[in-house]
Amino acid sequence: MTQDELKQAVAQAALAYVPEGEIIGVGTGSTANFFIDGLAGMRDRIKGAVASSEASAKRLAAQGIRLFDLNEVEHLSVYVDGADEIDGGFCMIKGGGVALTREKIVASVAGRFVCIADASKKVAVLGRFPLPVEVIPLARNAVARQLVALGGRPVWREGVVTDNGNHILDVHDLAITGPVALEARINAIVGVVTNGLFAARGADVLLLGTADGVVSSTR
Ligand code: 5RP
Helix, strand or coil: CCHHHHHHHHHHHHHHHCCCCCEEEECCCHHHHHHHHHHHHHHHHCCEEEECCHHHHHHHHHCCCCECCHHHCCCEEEEEECCCEECCCCCEECCCCCCHHHHHHHHHCEEEEEEEEEHHHECCCECCCCEEEEECHHHHHHHHHHHHHCCCEEEECCCCCCCCCCEEEEEECCCECCHHHHHHHHHCCCCEEEECEECCCCCCEEEEEECCEEEEEEC
16 A cells, blocks of 8 residues: 555544534644545534644635634544654654644644554654754744754754744754653743644544554554
8 A cells, every 4th residue: 555545544534533513623734634635525514623734724625614713612522633753652743744833732722632644654762753843933043052952953944934934943863762851841942932742742542554454542
């Protein structure tokens, strides 16, 4: 099976986690896009969605799914999104698709985070995928120096501006054995908006696309 077929299979499997009559949180990226396309088939059975990016909002709207602003919503039962890496403790690196801050915000009000990922995303230790950090543009170099002091090698994703008008530093060469502590440590750097470690609030369910089918596990 191709990687896209694996992504499609987990996106399809995630539809079973969508509660009827409710508003759900929707992530960003190619796997989330397959999920949005699948969700279109049940658009009349859900109230709508909160999107984690302008791109996902556009795709949801194109599929006729009603959009809600997060400020209109107190709680979401479910948030469905992909990941760049996920470890055995359900901690993730996200943000390859630039949407990490809004993803983290929408996920924070969800009762359950359903992670949909192809098998290549499952790792023993997070960090082979460079850790995205969203920074206020003015603070980019100041933050980069602090990230070097933490042992990382930040690279500015030049030309990329987030939905929030900020910049992204991709931090290479981190072997992340303590993801909860590192998430908090990086978020404490002045000028950081958020970082792509989803550890304090990791996934609750993982739907992993493998050659043998979708393997589901719960934290
Ligand atoms: C976007 C993300 C995505 O979930 C992550 O990059 C995975 O993307 P894809 O589903 O395209 O492999 O965090 O900010």
